[in-house]
Amino acid sequence: MRSILTYCVIAFAVLLCGCAQVKPQPDYDRANEHIQDATGYAPGYRPSEELLASQQVELLMHDGLSLDDAVKLALLNNPTLQATYRDVGIARADVVQSGLFSNPTFAFSAQFPEGGGRSNIQASLAQNIVDLWQIPIRKRAAERSLDESILRLARAAAQLCIDTKIAYYAAVAADQNLDIARENYDIVKRLLDVALARQKAGFVSELDVNLNRQTVLTAQLEVQQARLDAAAARRQLALLLGVTTRVEDVALTTPLSEAPLVWWTTDELLEVAREHRLDLRAARKSAEAAAVRLEFEYRKIFPDFNIGAALERNERRALPGRDVLADTARASIANGALTAPDIQSRGQRNQERRQEIDAILGPAFSLTLPIFDQNQAQIARARFTFEQTLKQVEALERGIVQETRQSLDAATTAAEIARFYEQSLLPQSQSNLELTRTSYEKGATPILVVLDAQRSLLAARRGAVTARQAASTSLAELERVTAQPLRALPTSMPASQPASLPEGF
DSSP states (O other): OOOHHHHHHHHHHHHHTTOOOOOOOOHHHHHHHHHHHHSSOOOOTTTHHHHHHHHHHHHHHHHHHOOHHHHHHHHOOOHHHHHHHHHHHHHHHHHHHHHHHHOOEEEEEEEOOOOOEEEEEEEEEEEEEHHHHHHHHHHHHHHHHHHHHHHHHHHHHHHHHHHHHHHHHHHHHHHHHHHHHOOOOHHHHHHHHHHHHHHTTTTSOOHHHHHHHHHHHHHHHHHHHHHHHHHHHHHHHHHHHHHOSSOSSSBBBOOOOOOOOOOHHHHHHHHHHHOOOHHHHHHHHHHHHHHHHHHHHHHTSSSSSSEEEEEEEEOEEOOOOOHHHHHHHHHHHTTTSOOOOOOOHHHHHHHHTTTTEEEEEEEEEEEEOSSOOOOOOHHHHHHHHHHHHHHHHHHHHHHHHHHHHHHHHHHHHHHHHHHIIIIIHHHHHHHHHHHHHHHTTTSSHHHHHHHHHHHHHHHHHHHHHHHHHHHHHHHHHHHHHHHHOOOGGGOOOTTTTTTOTTOOO
């Protein structure tokens, strides 16, 4: 009864191992939690819900596209990010595989005697038991690699969010530059009309008219180039969003930020970056996995140790045929009378057979001896890989310091430049153009002065757009270096000066 129970337990264990399944959904959920922590947006994508995702895309594109909608759409619909989700599934499959025992080996052979008779049969069943001490560490290494894959997926999603914000602001800035180019064309067209009227009245020469006409032609070309730049910026945004529809007519409803205040200190941002940077955390997991693999290589010095059972049934030559009449004659001659030959009873035959060894059964094992190959090269390789990952972690830690300082400096400078344009340069350029235009209409100023003032205003307006775009982009870069949404960052700003963040941050 005990033997039957033992066999049942073994059979159940074998069946359980054979039914191992790969279920990465909890890992996807872990990755989405990291993504929400790093970006502030809850990812709407699930690899098993492709149809639902396509329906949500249509809803997000309806009635214009805000910055928040663009980020949500990218997280939901970007095919490159969707492909990265599969890396987590692959890593989960590796974890499942790392916990499986290797399959047992069954061998069988049959050899037939030359003159006929019973064949020689040999059979063996063996199991490699190195899995007993290799599976725990192999599984631990696979789990560290899974953690790394989850963090790298979250990092890719966070990068996509930042790239989407930058592309969105680039598209908004390109739209504004197109509007500026069109307005500039209208202005110089009116100046040409004024010049023609003054020429007709005899106040200006053909030279003034030609200078205005050249400015109009140049402005017309600038409109065409600005239109192409705006279309290219929107197509780049569409590429990140993963959409194939025309986006030239989609309204972008979030404006560029108006010179945001940057109140964080370098130490505050560095503390956040060291704790939350997903690439740094992934690199640390990679180093942990490399350390486990180094230990695993030491355990592979004995790569194979098979134990099992072997069975052999010996061959037996066939007995020759018996001539009963001849045996009777020989027995009668020997006894001088009719005598029956000797015939063995069944019991005698069975007793004789029991004296023979019919088959042998016993344990067997085989071991690969580490004489020539002691796995030295693979151990050394694993050690170098581990040391390499440690240096990569160190390089990231040092790089984060300079990246954070540069991003904070860029954000502060961009905000100051944007304020300078809004408060000083733009009002001054606008005032200069109005004064020169009025003076020209009165005949007190030559046309060259008016055209120069117009070019200065055009450059100032374009510079203001570029400055606001840089200020908006610099905030996104701060999120990139800290791996946290700006609203989640600590601040030492006094409560008397409440912070205001642009939409999307």
